[in-house]
Amino acid sequence: MREAANHQQYKQFMSFKPRDFKRSTDPMVAVEWIQSIKTIFEFMQCNNSDRLRCATFMFKDDARIWWQGAKSTLDLNAATWAEFKAVFYGKYFTLNTRNKLAREFLEIRQGDSSVADYVKNFERGKYFTPMITGNNDIELNHFLEGLNATILRDVRLSNTATMGETIDRALMAEKDSQDIVREAQTKRSSYQGRDSLGRQGTSGALNNSNSSSKEGHHILDQQTRLTCQLPLVIFVGSYIRVVSAEFRHTRVTNSFISAFFVQQAVLKPVESLVVYKISLPAGPDLKTNRFIIACETQLQNHKMFVDLEVVKMSGFDVILGMDWLLRHEAQINCKDKSVALIDHDQKAFLFQAQ
Incomplete structure (x- = not known):
């Protein structure tokens, strides 16, 4: 009677197609094998002795040879599943x-x-x-x-x-x-093999003095040209002022462009599903989910790129932050009022403020 019951249980166990265990130098293989057959045992509601008998039947090759010696350390009629796992893990999933x-x-x-x-x-x-x-x-x-x-x-x-x-x-x-x-990447690939937009003063270029008459727009000066075509190209003239802003929780500084200027230049920002809250050194918090990606900047005829976050701000058209400085390996000399930079083509140059 018992033999018939064992045969029926074995048949049910094998119907789940359990995996053989031969040997493994990867401890996770041993752990996953134990977990896989444990799931079967729980579904079948097997007792300890049935679990041991079914599990050890799946040993093959080196694992079967190992078990011939290891089983002498257990009382197979009374051993629990936890005791079997301790012996098994002692071989294939050690404490170390x-x-x-x-x-x-x-x-x-x-x-x-x-x-x-x-x-x-x-x-x-x-x-x-x-x-x-x-x-x-x-x-x-x-x-x-x-x-x-x-x-x-x-x-x-x-x-x-x-x-x-x-x-x-x-x-x-x-x-x-x-x-x-x-x-x-798509935008940058379009830059290859062509001159920067606006360098010849083509139609559609805007002089900064016409784009804004407000004081305090220190990023751009009268020598600056901004194209209304995509991608946006920013020419930086005789001096540059860098202001950093900080994301809450991250301390990561970024670069920004005013929403008004984006509208004036007829730009089409990329939109994110996530809305970011930005804390500036002064003034109220800002929120944005819009970006100008791979915006080209021209500084002393050196081409560089920056990712700009579109925000509602006054006093500045563009703020170049620490991300831009880090990308171009800036070394600032406060005494000489100069900045050493690396451009997009990996050429070093010195920007001297007036």
Whole structure:
């Protein structure tokens, strides 16, 4: 009777097509194998002895040879599933390996991987640190800390509350970023092999003195020419004033263009699904979800590019921030009132203020 029952249970177990286990130098293969057959056992409601019998039947090759010796350390009639796992992990998933994976998880970072791959690695690694995964708030915070800064910025601004919402927002932020990069690459490719727009003073170019009569527009002067054609080209004349603004939560400085000037120049910004809140050194907070990507700047006939965020501001047409300075490896000499820069073609030059 018992033999018939065992045969029926074995037949049911094999109907789920469990995987064989031969051997593996990758500890995660062993962990995933245990998890896969555990799922079957829970569905079948197997007791400990049935679990051991079915699991060890799946051992093949080197694993079967190992089991012939290892099973002598257990009382197979009384051993629990936890005791079997301890013996199995002692061979294929050692304590040193578990500690190593736990340390790696505590230091996990997205790095160059995609958000999807980061999520996968996070989900795999969290099982080794129950002190983190046992608390939803701590787990969510640990996940956020590992995200790249640009993705983290968008996620934090969205005020997500759950892991699911956070992952969804991170994936959306990554897609927005990729769309912006593709847009920039498309525009930059159109610059190759042609002179900068507006250099010959073509029709449609606007003199800065006509575009604005307000005082304090220090980014542009009377020598500046702005084309109304796309892509926008900014010529910087005899002096330049750089003002930085700061994203809340990120401390990342950026560059800006006034919404009024965008309208006057008939530009078509790229729009993001995320609305950013920006804190300036003085004045009220600003909000935007519009960008001018890969805007070309001309400084002493040197071509450079900048990504501009469209904001409602007065007193300036364009603000070139720390992102522009860093991109062009600026070295500022306050005493001489000069800035050493690297242009788009990797040529060094010195800008001397008057």
